[in-house]
Structures are given as C-alpha cells and as structure tokens.
Amino acid sequence: MNVNFSMKMIGAVGLMALAAACSSTKSTGPDVAATDNSNTGVSSIVAGSQEDLEQNVGHRVFFGYDQYSLTPQAQATLQRQADFLKQHSNVRVVVSGNCDERGTREYNLALGARRAEAARAYLVSMGIDSSRVTAVSYGKERPIDPRSTEEAWSLNRNATTTISAVGA
Amino acid sequence: MRFGVLASFLLHACAIGLAFISLPDFLRTKVVEATVIPVELIREAELAEKTSVPAAAPKPKPKAEEPPDLPKPKEEEPKPTPKAESEPAPKPEPKAEEPAPKPELPKPKPQEKPKPKPKQEDLDLDALSALVDKSRKSDAASDADSNATLEAERARPAIGAGDRLAASEIDKMRAAVSRCWNASAIIGAPEPEKLIVELDIDLNRDGTLSGAPRVVNALQINLSGNRFWKVAEQNAIRAVQACQPYDFFDPMRYQEWKAFTLNFDPSIMAGF
Amino acid sequence: MIRQAVLAILAAMIGFAATPAGARVRIDITQANVEPMPIAVPDFMGGDSDMTGLGRDITGVIMADLDRSGLFSVIDQRAYVEKLSSVDVRPRFADWRIINAQVLVAGEVRQTPDGRIEVATRVWDVYSNEQLGAVSFKTPADNWRRAAHKVADFVYKSLTGEEGYFDTRIVYVYETGPKEKRTKRLMIMDQDGANPVLLTDGLNYQALTPRFSPTQQQITYMALFDNKPGQVYLFNIETGEQEQLGTFRGMTFAPRFTPDGTRVLMSMERAGNSDVFQMELATRRLTRLTDNPGIDVSPTMSPDGRRIAFTSDRGGAEQIYVMNSDGSGQKRITFGDGRYQTPVWSPRGDLIAFTRLYQGRFYIGVIRPDGSGERLLTESYLDEGPTWAPNGRVLMFFREASPGSGPSLWSVDLTGRNLRRVRTPGDSSDPAWSPPLP
Numbered sequence: 001m002n003v004n005f006s007m008k009m010i011g012a013v014g015l016m017a018l019a020a021a022c023s024s025t026k027s028t029g030p031d032v033a034a035t036d037n038s039n040t041g042v043s044s045i046v047a048g049s050q051e052d053l054e055q056n057v058g059h060r061v062f063f064g065y066d067q068y069s070l071t072p073q074a075q076a077t078l079q080r081q082a083d084f085l086k087q088h089s090n091v092r093v094v095v096s097g098n099c100d101e102r103g104t105r106e107y108n109l110a111l112g113a114r115r116a117e118a119a120r121a122y123l124v125s126m127g128i129d130s131s132r133v134t135a136v137s138y139g140k141e142r143p144i145d146p147r148s149t150e151e152a153w154s155l156n157r158n159a160t161t162t163i164s165a166v167g168a
Numbered sequence: 169m170r171f172g173v174l175a176s177f178l179l180h181a182c183a184i185g186l187a188f189i190s191l192p193d194f195l196r197t198k199v200v201e202a203t204v205i206p207v208e209l210i211r212e213a214e215l216a217e218k219t220s221v222p223a224a225a226p227k228p229k230p231k232a233e234e235p236p237d238l239p240k241p242k243e244e245e246p247k248p249t250p251k252a253e254s255e256p257a258p259k260p261e262p263k264a265e266e267p268a269p270k271p272e273l274p275k276p277k278p279q280e281k282p283k284p285k286p287k288q289e290d291l292d293l294d295a296l297s298a299l300v301d302k303s304r305k306s307d308a309a310s311d312a313d314s315n316a317t318l319e320a321e322r323a324r325p326a327i328g329a330g331d332r333l334a335a336s337e338i339d340k341m342r343a344a345v346s347r348c349w350n351a352s353a354i355i356g357a358p359e360p361e362k363l364i365v366e367l368d369i370d371l372n373r374d375g376t377l378s379g380a381p382r383v384v385n386a387l388q389i390n391l392s393g394n395r396f397w398k399v400a401e402q403n404a405i406r407a408v409q410a411c412q413p414y415d416f417f418d419p420m421r422y423q424e425w426k427a428f429t430l431n432f433d434p435s436i437m438a439g440f
Numbered sequence: 441m442i443r444q445a446v447l448a449i450l451a452a453m454i455g456f457a458a459t460p461a462g463a464r465v466r467i468d469i470t471q472a473n474v475e476p477m478p479i480a481v482p483d484f485m486g487g488d489s490d491m492t493g494l495g496r497d498i499t500g501v502i503m504a505d506l507d508r509s510g511l512f513s514v515i516d517q518r519a520y521v522e523k524l525s526s527v528d529v530r531p532r533f534a535d536w537r538i539i540n541a542q543v544l545v546a547g548e549v550r551q552t553p554d555g556r557i558e559v560a561t562r563v564w565d566v567y568s569n570e571q572l573g574a575v576s577f578k579t580p581a582d583n584w585r586r587a588a589h590k591v592a593d594f595v596y597k598s599l600t601g602e603e604g605y606f607d608t609r610i611v612y613v614y615e616t617g618p619k620e621k622r623t624k625r626l627m628i629m630d631q632d633g634a635n636p637v638l639l640t641d642g643l644n645y646q647a648l649t650p651r652f653s654p655t656q657q658q659i660t661y662m663a664l665f666d667n668k669p670g671q672v673y674l675f676n677i678e679t680g681e682q683e684q685l686g687t688f689r690g691m692t693f694a695p696r697f698t699p700d701g702t703r704v705l706m707s708m709e710r711a712g713n714s715d716v717f718q719m720e721l722a723t724r725r726l727t728r729l730t731d732n733p734g735i736d737v738s739p740t741m742s743p744d745g746r747r748i749a750f751t752s753d754r755g756g757a758e759q760i761y762v763m764n765s766d767g768s769g770q771k772r773i774t775f776g777d778g779r780y781q782t783p784v785w786s787p788r789g790d791l792i793a794f795t796r797l798y799q800g801r802f803y804i805g806v807i808r809p810d811g812s813g814e815r816l817l818t819e820s821y822l823d824e825g826p827t828w829a830p831n832g833r834v835l836m837f838f839r840e841a842s843p844g845s846g847p848s849l850w851s852v853d854l855t856g857r858n859l860r861r862v863r864t865p866g867d868s869s870d871p872a873w874s875p876p877l878p
Contacts, residue, residue, distance in 0.1 A: 428466070
C-alpha cells in the first residue's frame with residue numbers, strides 16, 4: 001500500500017477504487033493506473049526510495065495478538081531500516097502502528113501507538129536521530145489485507161515504515 | 169364555530185350532570201374534560217439546514233432563524249373547558265367526568281347464568297383476531313427464546329395457595345393472569361425488583377370482576393413518588409381486567425374462588 | 441400529593457373493611473408476557489383533505505416509532521371498529537377492547553390561524569376507560585415529523601413512566617470504499633433513519649468515534665490523518681464550524697463529553713503510552729487523570745459527575761476500571777474472562793455498557809458500576825461501541841455479523857430484547873445518540 005500520496009489523493013483514490021471494485025475490470029481511472037506503475041517498475045528502483053525500502057530492506061515488522069514487543073525477526077528488519085536511514089541521511093520516515101480487526105477502535109488506536117513507538121524507539125536506539133522518525137497509530141483503520149482470516153490478521157498487526165520526506 | 173362551542177358547553181353540562189346519576193354508556197357524545205396543553209416545537213428543517221454545511225469548508229454559517237421557538241411557552245389555548253391537563257408528569261388525571269361506579273353497559277354478559285360463554289358480538293371475531301395476531305409480529309429471534317423460558321418457569325408450584333382451592337385451579341388462575349400481564353415496560357425500568365403491586369379482586373359467579381380491583385399497597389406506591397411503580401400498578405390492573413372472565417372455575421364451588429389477592433412481582437423476570 | 445395520600449388511605453381502609461381476612465386466595469404472579477403491548481393508533485383526524493393526508497403521515501411516523509421500541513405492537517388499522525370523529529370525544533372503549541387493544545392513541549391535526557399546524561393527542565387506557573394523558577404540539581407544517589416523534593415520546597412516557605427517545609438524532613461513521621482505503625465520514629440522521637446528512641467530506645481524514653454533547657448541538661470526534669497523529673475535534677452542528685481541541689504532539693483520541701457538557705474526557709498518547717486526560721472547554725486547560733504504564737482509554741463519566749469509568753490493560757488483558765473524577769481511587773470492576781473495552785456510563789447512572797471480547801466473539805453487555813450484575817445482551821462476530829438512548833433504556837451499537845461483512849447499526853433493549861437493525865444508507869459504525877432535541 002502506498003501511503004505516500006498527498007492527503008487529497010487518498011480520498012480520490014478511495015473513490016476510484018470503489019468504482020474499480022464495482023466494475024472489477026482493468027479499465028480503471030488515471031489515479032489507480034498511477035498506483036500500478038509504482039508497483040511494476042521493479043527494475044528501476046531508485047536507491048533511498050520507498051521502493052528500495054520495501055523491496056530491499058523490508059518496511060514492515062509484525063506483532064503477535066495484542067502484543068507490541070519486537071520479535072527477533074522484527075529487530076533484524078529494524079536493524080536493516082536503521083542502516084538504510086544511515087545511508088540516506090536526508091530521508092525522514094513515519095512509522096505507523098496497525099492492528100487487526102479483533103479489538104475495538106479506541107483500544108486499537110492505543111495499541112497501534114505502542115507498536116509504532118516500539119519500532120521508532122528501536123530505530124532511535126540504533127543511532128537514528130529521533131527527529132527523523134515520527135510514530136503514528138492507525139489502529140485497525142488501515143488494514144493491508146482486507147480479509148477476515150488469521151493470516152490477514154497477522155499481516156495487519158504491524159508497524160510500517162514509510163518515507164515521508166526526502167531532503168534537508 | 170360558535171354553535172360548536174355552545175353545543176360543547178351544553179353537552180359538558182349534561183355530561184357532568186348525568187354523571188351523578190350513573191350515565192349509561194349509550195349516550196355517545198361525551199366530551200372530554202381535560203384540555204390539551206399545546207407545546208411549541210422548533211422546526212426541524214432549521215436543525216437540518218444547520219447540519220448540512222460541509223465540514224471541510226468551515227465557514228461560519230449564519231443561523232437561519234433565531235433558534236427557539238422552543239417548547240417552553242406553554243400557550244394556553246382558549247378552550248371551552250378550563251381544566252388543564254397536566255403534561256407529562258404522571259399526576260392523577262382529572263377524572264371528574266367519570267361516573268363513579270363505571271357502568272360498562274355494552275357488555276352483554278349475563279350476570280347469573282351458570283355456564284357463560286358469552287362474548288357474542290355481531291362481528292367476525294375470527295377475522296379480527298387474525299388481523300390482530302398478524303400485527304403482533306415478533307421481530308427478534310431472541311424473543312422466542314425468552315418466551316420459551318417463561319413458559320417453562322410458569323410450571324412452578326403454587327405459593328401461598330389457599331388450602332381449599334385445588335392447586336390446579338390456582339395454576340390456571342396464575343397462568344391466565346400471567347398471560348394477560350404485560351410487563352415488557354416494567355422489566356426495563358430502574359430497580360424493577362421493587363415494583364411489586366398487590367391487587368385484591370372479587371369475582372362474580374360468571375368469572376367476571378365484580379368491581380374494580382383494589383390496590384393493597386396503593387398508599388406505598390403513591391407515597392414513593394416512583395412513577396415506574398405507578399405504571400406497574402396500571403399494568404397490573406389492566407392485566408386482571410383484560411383477562412376476565414375467569415370462567416374456568418367450578419361454579420358449584422364459587423365460595424372458594426370468589427376472592428383473590430394477586431401479588432405481581434416482576435423481579436424474577438427482570439433477572440436482576 | 442397529600443390529597444392523594446388521604447385518598448389512598450381511605451381506599452385501603454375500605455378495602456380492609458369489605459373483605460374478611462382469610463377468605464382470599466393469595467397468588468404470586470411472577471411471570472408475565474413480554475410481548476409488546478397491543479395498542480391502537482387510528483389515523484390522526486384532519487379537517488380538510490390536506491390535514492387528513494398529513495394526519496396519515498404523522499400517524500405512520502408515530503406507529504413506526506412505537507413499534508420499533510419493542511414495547512408496543514400497533515394493531516392493524518383494518519381491525520378497528522370505531523371510527524373516531526373528534527379527539528375531544530370520548531371513545532367507545534368496548535370497540536377497542538374487542539380488538540384486544542390495551543391502549544388507544546387518538547389524535548387530530550388542525551391548521552392554526554397563523555398557518556401552522558397543531559397536533560393534539562389523547563392516550564386512553566381502554567380497560568380502565570381513563571385518559572392517561574393529553575398533549576398538543578404546535579409547529580410549522582414542514583416540521584411535522586418532529587411533532588410526530590414528540591407525540592410518540594408522549595405516548596411512550598404515558599405508558600412506561602420513562603422519557604421517550606424518539607425525538608432524537610444519531611451521529612455515526614458512514615463508511616465507503618474498500619477496507620484498505622476506507623472513506624469514513626460523519627453522518628447525522630433522525631433516530632428513525634430519516635433526514636440523513638453528511639457532516640464531513642472524508643477527503644483529508646477518517647472521522648471516528650463521534651459523541652454528542654449532552655447540552656449543545658455539538659459533537660466531539662477523532663480525525664485520523666495520514667502521517668501525523670490523529671486528533672480530537674469539536675464540531676458545531678448548527679454552524680458547521682469545527683476546531684481541533686488543543687494541539688498536541690501525541691495522538692489524542694477516544695473523546696467523550698462530561699455530562700454537564702463543560703469538559704471533554706479523552707485519551708492522549710505520549711511516547712506510545714496512553715493515559716486519560718480531561719480538557720475544560722472554556723479555558724482549554726488540560727488535566728491528567730491517570731498516569732500508568734498500561735494503556736488507559738475510553739473514559740466515560742457518571743451522570744452525577746463524580747466518577748469515571750475507563751479501559752485499562754494495566755493488569756494484563758483489558759478490563760474496566762472506575763475512579764473518582766479527580767483520578768483518585770482507581771479500582772477494577774470487571775473480572776471476567778476475555779477483554780472488556782469501551783465502557784459507556786448510562787445516562788440513568790445505574791449501569792455501564794461495554795464491549796466484551798471472549799474466545800473470538802464480541803458481546804455488548806451491561807454491568808453495575810460496582811462490578812455486580814454483569815449481563816451480556818448481544819453476541820456476534822463483531823459487536824462494538826455501545827451508545828445509550830437518553831433515557832438509558834435502549835442501546836445502539838455497530839455489528840459486523842460475519843467475517844468480511846460490512847458494519848451496520850443495531851439497537852437492543854437493555855433487557856436484551858428487541859434486537860433490531862437500524863436503517864442507514866450504507867455501511868455504518870460508531871453510532872452516538874443525541875440528547876433529546878430542544
């Protein structure tokens with residue numbers, strides 16, 4: 001999922017995606033086409049880009065049910081993210097904490113904040129300047145997998161790192 | 169218009185006068201005494217308009233009108249009868265126009281017949297009850313369950329039974345009254361376990377009520393100031409009235425079932 | 441009052457004198473039918489054809505309100521025997537008893553000299569032949585729906601002793617689009633689903649957890665943005681104006697007005713941990729109420745303003761706690777298996793509603809503030825976020841009936857009866873009941 005849109009785009013894409021979901025054909029609008037481009041341009045990954053982060057580093061770490069502690073796997077991913085951020089010192093990121101749908105909205109917002117903070121704190125402990133990493137919580141409002149299955153839930157319990165700005 | 173007011177006035181006078189000599193029910197044009205209190209209402213469109221502003225452009229919208237127009241000013245309308253009906257507060261209704269003994273004439277129930285299966289009205293009752301039943305749709309599936317539970321619990325042994333009347337007769341009476349007692353409003357009230365109503369009723373030989381039910385704990389209910397208790401009282405009275413005639417008793421043993429004390433206790437049903 | 445008491449004493453004495461003790465058979469009636477009470481609502485009479493049509497429309501709204509309450513079932517009009525001629529004429533009660541009506545609602549619509557309408561109503565007890573109440577509402581003709589709701593409220597109160605809740609509105613989150621990119625906007629509608637109006641456009645943020653002010657036409661809710669922490673907002677329904685409630689680095693969320701409407705309780709997150717705070721609206725002064733390494737969310741104040749319930753996971757799994765309104769005396773009140781979230785204090789004060797998660801199912805339940813008397817009212821794949829009708833008798837919440845199904849609004853009586861779906865234009869969540877309209 002590309003969180004990197006301007007805010008207004010999100011809404012527009014949401015509407016377009018709704019239209020797309022209804023017709024379920026490839027003939028979608030320009031906004032959706034733009035989304036597709038970013039996914040298909042694998043061969044030409046720009047170093048220090050979001051694609052680079054997603055494909056070569058890993059932009060997501062996962063959590064257990066109602067958990068916010070980092071697994072060894074998650075720590076390894078965050079270690080690579082820290083290295084990435086050290087390499088590209090002009091990059092700022094947002095770490096968003098997410099939850100599965102098996103909790104209430106309000107509690108999940110709090111739980112998502114903990115997950116985001118756990119990842120953010122780890123990056124900072126690896127030497128990343130805390131001003132470069134912002135933590136936000138999306139609670140259960142932004143699932144990456146829309147299904148209601150154990151597999152989807154385990155994917156949706158995550159902290160996702162997204163490049164928010166490049167430059168000084 | 170003038171004539172109407174005058175007529176109304178005259179009819180009132182008649183009705184009040186006749187009330188003292190127990191007015192028969194066939195005099196159809198009894199005019200109601202109590203005045204209806206008018207209440208002013210704000211226009212909904214006003215509220216709706218105010219809400220239709222898109223939030224993204226938060227420009228302060230001038231109010232369409234001065235907001236209220238509120239229900240406060242209780243305008244008294246010039247009504248022929250000056251008696252003001254209390255509004256929502258459950259004060260005793262002014263029932264001055266009620267003839268005291270409540271004659272209930274159009275009930276063609278023979279007073280002294282041994283086996284009364286009266287209810288003979290010139291109406292297609294079956295068709296009516298079909299309509300009535302149809303309108304009583306139960307929406308939630310959970311209703312069915314709770315009814316089943318109630319049904320099961322109904323089979324409890326008789327409490328406080330008189331030693332002469334057979335337990336099976338008491339069960340019949342309890343089942344009949346339970347069926348007519350509509351407690352759906354009461355069991356959701358605050359502290360439903362306290363809303364106990366005790367009624368004394370007397371029966372005629374044909375199983376009809378021989379008078380109005382007497383509320384044994386009326387004093388307690390009135391002094392409590394608890395409006396839910398008042399509603400519980402009305403519900404209990406309605407139940408025994410709706411249920412008559414109680415024509416399943418042996419007429420030969422009238423002395424044994426001519427008087428009951430019914431203790432309406434909603435606490436078990438409320439489940440608290 | 442005194443006269444009443446004297447009458448009651450007299451009645452009691454007469455009762456004693458008339459019946460020799462011992463002759464009565466005593467029976468405890470502990471079971472009742474919980475069927476809706478059969479009630480007759482003939483079309484409200486109107487003088488001319490305009491008023492007759494309006495009378496029919498008003499009657500339709502009243503009937504739907506009463507029916508939806510689950511406490512009444514309106515008898516089919518085709519069964520009615522008597523044709524009423526005026527609201528001021530005493531009905532022929534036998535005609536209504538014969539169709540099993542227990543109560544008759546008679547009404548009339550007339551045009552007032554100043555061009556408005558007057559809706560007059562009498563509520564009759566068909567068995568005691570007594571009037572239970574009478575009222576009339578004057579209003580502009582285009583405001584007839586509200587007049588109808590007011591009449592339904594009046595009938596409800598006459599028969600239950602409880603304030604009605606039909607002249608109220610619901611604000612909720614209207615959801616569109618696929619799950620991964622959901623548009624969530626605030627929508628407001630009448631309690632019966634009429635007049636739905638969108639309040640936010642959903643372009644820049646998802647609007648979540650709206651709550652009505654108990655005293656003003658105002659809502660507090662949380663705006664969830666992209667790439668910056670979500671914040672609590674105030675939204676004025678009358679003007680459409682909105683403002684952020686303070687500016688904070690951390691996320692602010694789970695807002696709820698205090699019963700007097702002067703403050704907003706909410707959670708604020710700092711460095712990943714959430715605690716309960718209170719903001720005074722007049723001064724924008726923020727006070728911390730909890731300071732615990734566990735998550736403290738979803739604060740809700742008792743109607744007397746003395747206590748606050750909230751969710752905390754300080755003991756492991758989420759449970760409900762109650763504390764004094766200054767934050768002192770924090771005490772856990774739920775001890776059941778699973779997790780307890782979203783406590784909401786009843787406007788009546790006697791119960792706290794909550795969402796409970798247990799073994800993969802979600803429940804809406806109620807519990808007394810001292811932790812006793814827990815009852816679960818509903819169950820499904822996901823039931824969440826109860827809100828109380830202003831009279832404290834009915835709860836609304838949202839439900840996803842099965843995995844993958846969209847959310848919809850439901851209501852249930854606090855006895856657990858009368859579960860019903862609430863009509864909305866589409867997927868809907870986070871309902872919040874308004875106080876009675878002014």
